[in-house]
Amino acid sequence: MARAGINKALVQRARDTLLARGEHPSIEAVRVELGNTGSKSTILRYLQELQASEPHPPSIRLDDELQTFIGSLAQRLAADAQAAVAEDRARLQRQQAAYEQQRAIDQARMEQLQTVHQELGVERQAAQRREQELNERLQTVDGECARLKAGAQHAQRLLEERTQQIRSLEEKHKQAHEALSHYRQQHLLQREQEMQRHERQTQLLHQEARHSRELLMRKQEEVAQIYLELERINAEQQMRVQDLRRQEHELQQALIDNARLMNALQTAEAGRQILQDEIQALRARAHRTLLERREDKQALRRMTLQLAQLHELLARLTTV
Template identity: 40%
Template sequence: MARGGITKKAVEQARNALLARGESISIDAVRIELGNTGSKTTIHRYLKELETEDDKTALSESLSDELIALVNQLSGRLKAEAHQTLEAQEERHSEQVTAWQERFEQQSQELLATQAHVEELLQTLKQAEQQQQQLQETNHRLEVDNERLQSDLSSQKQRLSEKDERIASLEEKHTQAREALNHYRDSVREQREHEQRRYERDVQGLQSEINELEQALTARQHSYSELTQRNTQLETQLTELKRHYDAVYQESRSTDAQLSELKQQYDRLDNRFVSVTSELQGAQDKQERLQTSLTELTQEKQALEHESVQLNAVIATQKEMIEHWFTSGQLKTFSPHGES
């Protein structure tokens, strides 16, 4: 339907009227004949179609029946080949679009899998960092405890050294007392022997001196007993200090073993942290490559879709042209008497 209600039939009638009057055919003349209505473009198109139909009619009237049959056969073959070509192009285009869509889906799935793996690695890295922080805090506490134990151990060693010095002093005093006692006993024995010889002469004096010596000896023995008891107490304290020193030493060795084990665990976690960081970097690089590939595929898909739209438009135009050509340009078959 043309604009303004102009039809091909009306244009044909106006052209025939101008021909009947012997006037030349033009767009303006036809438009004036139509009452100054209708688009010049539409009128021009209709005039071209009418001229083409006239040319085809004149050509058909001048051709023989055999040539018309040959032309109809060729036009049929041309139409079939054109349809086959269009179908093949549509099939190839559909296969290409399907392949690009499958590749796009595959790249999308790989990107999603990579993103999930990256999230898992990030979670693992976060856990490793938390464990590393906990180990650092534990290591710090153990180091503080170790320093405190080392300080206590030094203090105990100093106290033990002081005790040893006091024990050595007491032992020296004890030795001196024993030597003095031995010397005293020797002196008493000599004195007794001497007094024995003088016993008859000075028994009363000797008895008095013996009593005094016995009192002094008792006092010395009492002092010796106190020294012996004190020595026993010091030996007990020394034993307890040695036992405490052994316990502190064992605790220190256990703390050193724990520190060594924690340092080994810290080294393993640090190596794992480095490995996870490297793997995470690789996954991020892969994600960037996949993202770049996905972007390129998206652009190629858009270009392919644009090309598909253009190709579909071209195919539709070719179909329309072929159908229009075979519909409007189909040669007529004439009878031997020249009737169509």
């Protein structure tokens, strides 16, 4: 029995539609035209009834069926080829878009690394200039230290000379005192006669001794001033030594910063090499994609050639 909703009029309408499109009204084609409804036996029965009811059934020649089959086959091949080409073209466009996006990302990363590389180069140059300045300052401090050491040695020699002069004056004073005592002992008997002469000589000696003491006091004051100057020089030398140590510490820190910058520069160079390798790999992938696209074009040309050959065969069959 026929299924609900399927009748002879619907089958006839589907059959006429297929014939109008130039398609063969087979059972499967009619069933598809009806929306995949109805049983095959019912559709076959209706088709047979419609064919029997026609007063002059159309006679289909073998060449018409072959032409219809070849045309349908050509359309199917062309549709399959166009679908394959469209799919390959869409895939190629997606790959090309992904490649362009990845290329933009890689370009941004490359520009960022170049910026970091330039900044590191500037910092390195600044560190080198600072190191050169510190070396110059260190040389200046070394020269100042050498000058201060020479001044201290000169002051020490001067102090030794002053000390020797003081000792010589003390020795002279001692000798004069001994000579005076010896003179008094030797000329004790002549003291009364030569009292005046002795008193004059004593006064002269006292004046000389007083002059010697004043000279000694001046020399002692000079020695005290020299000691104060030496203390001041030692204090300045200690301050300069501390400044030199601080500058040496700054130099060491600058050397450490320079080493850190060199490590960062080497890391940036390694990242740049990796990016270049990735870019080369992407270029190779793009080259392979272009080759595949060329092969697809060649396949499309072969399919077009086959279609042309089929059309020629169809034309020859139609002529025959």
